[in-house]
Amino acid sequence: MNRWLLWAPLALFVLFVGLVALGLFKPDDRQIRSAMVGKALPAFVLPQAASDRPGLSRADLAAGKPRLLNIFASWCVPCAAESPQLIELARSGVPIDGVAIRDARGDVDQFLTRWGNPYQRIGLDARSALQLSLGSSGVPESFVIDGRGVIRYQHIGDIRAEDIALIKQKMAEAAR
Amino acid sequence: MRPLLPLLLIAAPVALVAQTALPPAPYADTQLENPAQEQKARDLMLTIRCVTCQSQSIADSNASMAADLRSEIRTRIKAGEDPEAIRKWLIDRYGDWISYAPSADPILWPLWAAPIVLLLAGGALVASRLKRKGAA
Numbered sequence: 001m002n003r004w005l006l007w008a009p010l011a012l013f014v015l016f017v018g019l020v021a022l023g024l025f026k027p028d029d030r031q032i033r034s035a036m037v038g039k040a041l042p043a044f045v046l047p048q049a050a051s052d053r054p055g056l057s058r059a060d061l062a063a064g065k066p067r068l069l070n071i072f073a074s075w076c077v078p079c080a081a082e083s084p085q086l087i088e089l090a091r092s093g094v095p096i097d098g099v100a101i102r103d104a105r106g107d108v109d110q111f112l113t114r115w116g117n118p119y120q121r122i123g124l125d126a127r128s129a130l131q132l133s134l135g136s137s138g139v140p141e142s143f144v145i146d147g148r149g150v151i152r153y154q155h156i157g158d159i160r161a162e163d164i165a166l167i168k169q170k171m172a173e174a175a176r
Numbered sequence: 177m178r179p180l181l182p183l184l185l186i187a188a189p190v191a192l193v194a195q196t197a198l199p200p201a202p203y204a205d206t207q208l209e210n211p212a213q214e215q216k217a218r219d220l221m222l223t224i225r226c227v228t229c230q231s232q233s234i235a236d237s238n239a240s241m242a243a244d245l246r247s248e249i250r251t252r253i254k255a256g257e258d259p260e261a262i263r264k265w266l267i268d269r270y271g272d273w274i275s276y277a278p279s280a281d282p283i284l285w286p287l288w289a290a291p292i293v294l295l296l297a298g299g300a301l302v303a304s305r306l307k308r309k310g311a312a
Contacts, residue, residue, distance in 0.1 A: 032227050035271045102198045102240060127201045128244035135269030137227035138241070 034135030034154050041149045042133045046123025049100040050108045056097050056123030062149025066174035068094050068167065069143040070119070071131060073101045074111035076139045082158035083115040089164060090118035094171055098122040101131055101139050142167070146174040200240075201247030208250050217250045220259040223276040224249070224266060233276060 045057040061067055070086060072079040090096050098119040100108050108122065125131055134143065137156070144153035144167070153170040155163065208214040221235040228239035234246055252262055266274045278284060 030230060032230075032270055032273055035267075035269055102244070104198060126198065127247060128241055129248065131241070132245060132248060132266075133269065135271075137270070 031156050032135075032137040033156070034137075034151075036135045036151050037154050039151060041145060041151055042130075044123075044130050044133070046099065046125055046130060049098070049103060049105060049122040049124035050112055050117070050119075051105060052109075053098075053117070053119055053122045056099060056121045058149060060121055061097060061145045062147065064147040065095070066144060066146045066152070066171050068096045068171065069145050070096055070098050071101060071134075071136055071139055071141045071143075072098055073139045074103050074107040076101075078158040079140045080111070080115050082140050082160075083118065085159045085161060085164055086118040087116045089159075089167060092168070094168065095120055099125050099130055101125050101128055144170045144174050200243045203247040203250035203254075204243035205246075206250075208254055210254075213253050214250075216259050217246075217253040220253070220262060221246055221249055224263070225274050225276055227270065227274070 041058055041061060043058050046055050048055040061069060068089065072082070086096060096118050098121070100122055103124060103126070105124070108124075112119075123130070134151070136143075136154075140158050142155040142159060143151050144155075146152050152174040155167065159167060208217060218235065222233050224234045224245065226232045226234045226237035226239055226242040226245075228241050229237045232242075234242040234249075249262055253259065263275055263277070272279060272281070278287075280288070
C-alpha cells in the first residue's frame, strides 16, 4: 500500500500538467452566451432610428409569428459585412426588425442607403439599455423571437452565408 | 510634436471608427452627487466584468458598452436600487460570468471547503509524525 502511495504526488503532478495542457490547447471561446434564451423578451419601447422605418417595441415582436431581431450599429464594420445575408433572409420571407445601438438617425440612414435595408422596423437604443437587458455582449447579434415574444435562439457575431440555413431552421422551429 | 503629427493623423480615424461617435451616457464617467451612493456604485462596478474587454472590470474599461453599463448602474443606485439586486439582474442575463464576486453556488462548495480540508490533512500529518517521533 505504502509503495503505491509513493507515486501519488507524481500522479497528481501529471494530472495537473494534463489539465493545464488541455486549457492551453483547447481553442479559445470568448463568446458570452445570453442567459435570456428561452425566456420572455423584456418590455421595451424604442424610438425611430431611421427616417423611413417606424420604431420598435416588445408588442411588435410578439405579434403571433416568429421574427428575427437584429442588433446592429452604423459604426460597426461586421454589421455592414452581414447586410447581404440579412437582405437575402428578408427576400426569402424572414421578417427582420433592427435595433441600432448607440447610433444617430443620420448615420443609420446613411448606413442603410449604402448597404441596403432588410428591416421592417428599427428602434434606436442610444444607451445600450435593451442590449444589456437582452444579455447581448456586442454587435452584431441576432435573436430569433417566437410569436409569443420568447427568445428562442441567439446568434453571436455576423450572420455569414453559411449561417443562413441555420437561421431559417431556427425560425421554422420557433414557428412550431 | 511636429514629427508625431502624421502618426496622430493616421491613428485618429481608426479610433473614431472603432467605437461609436455618440457622446458617453450621462453617468458613464460622472460620479453621483451623493458620495455614499457613488461608493456603492463604485464597489459594484469593480466586481462587474466587462463583456468587451473580458479581463477588466467595467470600472477600468474604456469600451463603450462598459460606459453604458456604468451609467445604467449609477442611474439605478441613484434610484435607490440595491447593488446586489443589480448584480442578480446582470447574472440573470449574462450568467455567473459577469460577476467577479464568487457565489455560494453548490458547484463551488468544494472550492470553499478546500482550505479547511487541506489544513485538517496537514494537521493530521503533523500529528502522526510527532506521535511517531515521541514513540521512538
